[in-house]
Amino acid sequence: xxxxxxxxxxxxxxEYVEDKLGKAIDVIYPATGxxxxxxxxxxxxIIEAALAASKKxxxxxxxxxxxxxxxxxxxxxxxxxxxxxxLSELETFxxxxxxxxxxxxxxxxxADALEYFGGIAGSLTGEHVQFGDDFIYTIxxxxxxxxxLGAWNYPTQIAAWKGAPALACGNSMVFKPSETTPLCxxxxxxxxxxxxxxxxxxxxxxxxxxxxxxxVTDPRVDKVSLTGSLSTGRKVYAAAxxxxxxxxxxxxxxxxxxxxxxxxxxxxxSGAILANFYSSGQICSNGTRVFVQTGIKAAxxxxxxxxxxxxxxxxxxxxxxxxxxxxxxxxxxxxxGFIAKGIAEGAKxxxxxxxxxxxxYWLTPAIFSDVKDDMIIARxxxxxxxxxxxEFKEEAEVLTRANATEYGLAAGVFTQxxxxxxxxxxxxxxxxxxxxxxxxxxxxxxxxxVKMSGVGRENSKAAINHYSQLKSVYVRMSELEAPY
Numbered sequence: 001x002x003x004x005x006x007x008x009x010x011x012x013x014x015e016y017v018e019d020k021l022g023k024a025i026d027v028i029y030p031a032t033g034x035x036x037x038x039x040x041x042x043x044x045x046i047i048e049a050a051l052a053a054s055k056k057x058x059x060x061x062x063x064x065x066x067x068x069x070x071x072x073x074x075x076x077x078x079x080x081x082x083x084x085x086x087l088s089e090l091e092t093f094x095x096x097x098x099x100x101x102x103x104x105x106x107x108x109x110x111a112d113a114l115e116y117f118g119g120i121a122g123s124l125t126g127e128h129v130q131f132g133d134d135f136i137y138t139i140x141x142x143x144x145x146x147x148x149l150g151a152w153n154y155p156t157q158i159a160a161w162k163g164a165p166a167l168a169c170g171n172s173m174v175f176k177p178s179e180t181t182p183l184c185x186x187x188x189x190x191x192x193x194x195x196x197x198x199x200x201x202x203x204x205x206x207x208x209x210x211x212x213x214x215x216v217t218d219p220r221v222d223k224v225s226l227t228g229s230l231s232t233g234r235k236v237y238a239a240a241x242x243x244x245x246x247x248x249x250x251x252x253x254x255x256x257x258x259x260x261x262x263x264x265x266x267x268x269x270s271g272a273i274l275a276n277f278y279s280s281g282q283i284c285s286n287g288t289r290v291f292v293q294t295g296i297k298a299a300x301x302x303x304x305x306x307x308x309x310x311x312x313x314x315x316x317x318x319x320x321x322x323x324x325x326x327x328x329x330x331x332x333x334x335x336x337g338f339i340a341k342g343i344a345e346g347a348k349x350x351x352x353x354x355x356x357x358x359x360x361y362w363l364t365p366a367i368f369s370d371v372k373d374d375m376i377i378a379r380x381x382x383x384x385x386x387x388x389x390x391e392f393k394e395e396a397e398v399l400t401r402a403n404a405t406e407y408g409l410a411a412g413v414f415t416q417x418x419x420x421x422x423x424x425x426x427x428x429x430x431x432x433x434x435x436x437x438x439x440x441x442x443x444x445x446x447x448x449x450v451k452m453s454g455v456g457r458e459n460s461k462a463a464i465n466h467y468s469q470l471k472s473v474y475v476r477m478s479e480l481e482a483p484y
Contacts, residue, residue, distance in 0.1 A: 001089055001317070002086040002089045002090050002093075004027065004029075004036045004037050004090060004093040004094075004183060005036070005037045006037060006039060006182075006183055007186070009022070009039040009040045009041075009042075009182075009206050010042060010046055010050070010186075010203075010204060010205050010206060011186050011190065011193075011202075011203060011204040012046070012049050012050045012053055012200075012203045012204075012205070013049065013050075013053040013199045013200045013203065014193050014198075014199025014200065016186075016190075017046065017049070018040070019040060019042070019043050019045065019046050020040050021040075021043050022040035022041040022042055022043045022046065022206070022207070023040065023041040023207075023208075024038055024039075024040055024041075025038065025039050025040065025041055025179050025182060025206060025207075025208075026038055027039065027093075027094070027182060027183060028328065029093055029096065029360075030095065030096025030324070030325040030326060030327050030328065030360055030361050031096050031315065031316050031324065031325050031359075031360045032359045032360050033329070033359045033360045033361065034359070037183065039182045039183075039206045040206065041179075041206055041207035041208060041211055042176075042205040042206055042207045042211045044214070046205055047205060047211065047214050047215065047218075050174045050203040050205050051145065051174060051215070051218055051220050051221070053172075053199070053200035053203055054145045054172035054173065054174050054200055054201070054203055054220075055144075055145055055172070055220050056200055057172055057198055057199065057200030057201045058144060058145060058170070058171060058172040058200075058201070060198065061167075061170055061171075061172065061198060061201050062141075062142045062170035062171075064170075065122065066122040066123070066124050066168070066170075067121065067122035069118075069121045069167060069168060069170065070117070070118040070120070070121030070122050070168060071118070071196075072118070072167075072192075072195050072196045072197050073114045073115070073117055073118030073121065073164060073167060073168060073195075074114065074115055074118035074119065075195040075196060076114050076118075076191050076192045076194075076195035076197070077111040077112070077114035077115035077118060078111075078195075079191050079194060079195055080107055080110060080111040080114065080160075080188075080191055081107075081108070081111045083191070084103065084107050084108060084111075085103065087106070087107035087156060087184070087187060088102040088103045088106060088107055089102075089317070090156075090183055090184055090187060091106045091107065091155065091156050091184055092316050092317060092324075094155055094181040094182075094183045094184050095152065095153065095154075095155065095181055095279075095324075095327055096316055096324045096325040096326070096327055096360070096361070097279055097280070097316065097324050098316045098319075098321045098322055098323065098324045099316055099318070099319055099321070100319045100320070100321060100322050101278070101279065101322070101324075103319075105157075106156045106157050106184075107156050107157075109154075109156075109157040109160070109161075109441070109443070110156045110157050110159065110160030110161070110188065111160070112442070112443045113157075113160045113161050113164040113165075113443045113459065114160055114164045116164070116443040116444065116459075117164040117165050117167070117168035117443075117463075118164070118168065120168065120461065120464075121168040121169075124140050124168070124169060124464060124468065125140060126138035126139045126140050126470065126471075131474075133477045133478055134474065134475060134476050134477050134478070135475050135477075136472060136473065136474050136475070137472075137473050137475070138470045138471060138472050138473070139470070139471040139473065140169075140464075140468050140469075140470055141170075141468060141469055141470070141471055142169045142170035142171045142467070142468055142469075143169070143171055143222040143223045143246055143467060143468065143469060144171060144172075144220075144221075144222035144223070145171070145172050145173075145174070145220050145221050145222050145223075146162075146166045146171045146172065146173045146174075146221070146222065146223040146224070146225065146467065147173070147174050147175075147176070147215045147216060147221050147223065147224045147225070148162035148163065148166070148173055148174070148175040148176070148225050148226075149175075149176050149212050149216075149224070149225070149226040149227070149228065149236065150162070150176065150177040150178055150185065150227055151178055151227040151228050151284075152177075152178035152180035152181040152327055152328075153279060153282045153283060153284070153327070154279075155177055155178065155181040155182075155183070155184035155185060156184040156185070156187070156188060158177075158227050159175055159177065159184065159185040159188040159189075159204075160188055161443075161458050161459060162175065162225045162227075162458070163175060163188065163192070163202055165458075165459075165463040165464060165466070165467045166223075166467045167192075167197070167201060167202065168464070168467075169464060169467040169468040171222075171223070171467055172200065172201045172202070172203075173201070173202050173203070174203045174204075174215055174221075175188075175189075175202065175203065175204050175205075176204075176205055176207060176211055176212055176215060177204065177206070179207065179208050180327055180328055181327070182206050185204045186204050188202075188204075189202050189203065189204045209232075212236070213239060216236055216239045216245075217239050217242065217243070219243060221243070221245060222245060222246060223245060223246040223247070223248075223466075223467065224236060224240045224245055224246070224247050224248075225247070225248040225250075225456075225458075225466075226247075226248070226249055226250065226251075227250045227251075227284075228251065229251065229252050229381075230381075230407075230452055230453075233249045233251040233454065237249055237455075246466065246469075247455065247456065248448075248454075248455065248456030248457070248458065248466050249454035249455045249456060250284070250447070250448055250449070250453075250454050250456075251284070251409070251449065251452065251453050251454040252284055252381045252383075252407060252409070252452075252453065253284050253285055253286070253381065253407045253408070253409030253410055253449060253453050254288060254289060254378075254379065254380070254381050254405050254407045255275075255285060255286060255287045255288065255289065255407070255409055255411055255412070255430065256289045256290075256398075256401075256402035256403075256405075256411050256412070256428070257271065257272060257275050257287030257288075257289065257290045257291070257411070257412040257413075257414075257438060258291045258392075258398055258402060258411075258412065258413045258414070258424065259271075259272070259291065259292045259293065259296065259300060259414045259415075260293050260296075260395075260413070260414065260415040260417070260420070261293045261294075261295035261296045262415055262416045262417060263296065263414035263415050263416065263436075264414070264416065264436075265296065265299055265300065265303060266303070267414065267436060268296075268414040269300065269303045269304050269307055271287075271412060271414055271434075271436070271438040272287070272290050272300075272304060272387060272438075273304075273307065273308065274438045274439050275287035275288070275412065275438040275439055276288055276290070276365075276385065276387040277308065277311070277323065277365045277385050277387070278439065279324075280323065280324050280325065280326055280327075280363070280365075280384065280385050281335075281365070281383065281384045281385035282326070282327060282331070282383055282384065283439065284381075284383075284409060285409050285410035285432060285439060285441075285447075286410075286439070287410065287411070287412050287438055287439075288381075288382060288386065288387065288388060289378055289388055289390060289402070289405075290387055290388065290389050290390065291390050291391075291392045291398045291401065291402060292389055292390070292391060292392070293391075293392055293393070293398075294391055294392070294393055297389075297391055300389075301350065301367075301369055301389065304367060304387075305350055305351055305367060308351070308352070308365050308367060309351065311323040311365060313356070313362060313364070323365065323385075325360045325361040325362045325363070326361040326362070326363055326384060327361070328361060329361055331361070331383065331384065332355070332361040332362075332363055332384075334383070334384070335363060335382055335383070335384030335385070335386060336353075336355065336363065338376065338377055338380070338382045338384070338386060339353040339366055339377075339386060341375075341376045341377060342368050342371070342375065342376070342377040342388075345372075345375045345376060345377070346370070346372075346375075347368040347369070347370055347371045347372075347375055347377060347388070348368065348369045348370040349366060349367070349368055350367040350368070350369055351364075351365075351366070351367050352364040352365045352366035352367055352385070353366030353386070363384065363385060364385075365385040365386075365387075366385060366386045366387070367387050367389070368386065368387065368388045369389040370391075371388040371389060371390050372390070373390065373401055373404065375388075378390065379405070381407070395420065395424070399424065399427055399428070402428060403427075403428065403429045405451075406451055406452040407449070407451060407452050407453045408429045408430045408449050408450035408451035408452070408453045409430060409432060409448075409449035409450075409454070410430050410431070410432040410433065410434070410439075410449070411425065411428040411429075411430035411432075411433050411434070412433065412434040412435070412437070412438045413425060413428075413433075413434070413435055413436075414435075414436055415435075415436075418435075421435045421436070422435075429451060430449065430450065430453075431446075431447075431448045431449040431450045431454075431457070432445075432446075432447055432448065432449065441459070442459075443459045443460065444459070444460055445459060445460055446458070446459060446460040446462040446463070447459045
């Protein structure tokens with residue numbers, strides 16, 4: 001089993017770097033509550049070293065062909081797959097997610113991103129536009145120095161989802177992981193360097209919000225990409241706007257999952273489980289408002305309760321375990337607070353929502369029925385294993401209710417009536433939609449939200465537009481006239 005203790009706190013200019021003058025940050029294993037490692041927040045000297053290295057290394061990287069850049073990213077993907085188990089164990093130490101889950105959903109997703117963007121790097125070209133005898137051509141150029149700010153729920157994946165398109169386009173990156181899960185991004189940087197990435201192009205620094213603020217506001221930074229909460233996103237977006245920096249904001253959600261009477265019951269229950277209890281409910285796109293049509297509600301609740309009752313809460317390193325702890329004591333208490341509010345407002349707690357009497361941050365999956373649209377648990381993002389079941393009768397009704405939120409990250413529909421499914425997703429106000437499935441996130445598909453759930457897109461060819469810019473060149477082939 002991998003030793004979770006990192007070589008050093010930061011990875012800068014191709015090597016591990018330590019500076020113990022920075023604030024100590026304990027790394028706590030959520031399954032036990034024990035401190036398993038420690039890193040130090042970046043000092044001003046560490047931040048300067050990372051930004052200076054990024055600024056210096058980027059021009060030579062941009063001057064390489066896209067094919068040459070892509071070759072390194074693809075090699076990194078191969079290394080990551082070879083080390084999937086140890087990277088998955090580290091992700092489990094970092095987040096508490098069961099190894100059964102991390103083996104197939106974390107480092108594998110990061111490797112997919114590196115492979116995908118490595119594969120298309122050589123195709124990132126401009127275009128030629130004939131304009132009579134004259135012509136126009138465009139040049140796709142990198143932005144420069146990019147800053148990535150990660151969330152704690154998918155530390156390996158997010159480090160690669162931001163780094164892969166940035167590097168493919170010829171940028172450099174300084175990545176700051178969440179202080180709650182600081183370990184995995186260091187391994188991503190190490191693997192990239194081992195694969196041949198020149199020093200200085202992917203740097204990792206640790207820290208809290210003050211470190212992030214220093215990065216976002218530095219004049220050398222050209223792009224900021226954040227995965228986080230709406231409250232954090234507002235602050236980062238405003239700070240980035242001061243310097244007219246490019247931004248991608250992947251923020252929170254309160255997504256609707258709509259289940260019609262004609263849905264396949266087992267598939268619909270599977271979708272609800274994936275949309276609410278995978279990663280112990282700590283996924284931004286989760287469909288936490290589950291609208292169930294009247295005719296299927298009783299059967300749906302009975303089957304959901306039975307299947308959730310079979311979840312195995314145990315040692316996350318045991319591959320039989322399929323439900324893990326919350327990431328931290330703070331998050332656990334936050335979710336307990338929402339459960340208490342749900343009960344106080346009159347929602348019916350069918351099962352779960354109990355804190356286990358054992359070390360770590362264990363909370364059993366909670367199912368609420370009889371939830372009303374104006375209840376707090378139906379309006380605010382909980383980010384934990386809490387599902388809210390709301391009843392509906394008609395298509396038009398549920399569409400209006402589903403869209404009645406400031407968020408717009410994701411939405412899902414379960415029905416065997418495909419014309420209705422396509423009609424629904426066309427009208428749902430969400431950037432990422434699902435039909436008869438939920439939370440699939442292949443790198444080939446754009447991912448991102450609308451309304452308060454963010455701006456920009458991650459993954460797919462769409463991400464290239466957020467890590468590059470176009471220069472237009474007009475070429476005149478005839479004499480040029482002027483009025484005088």
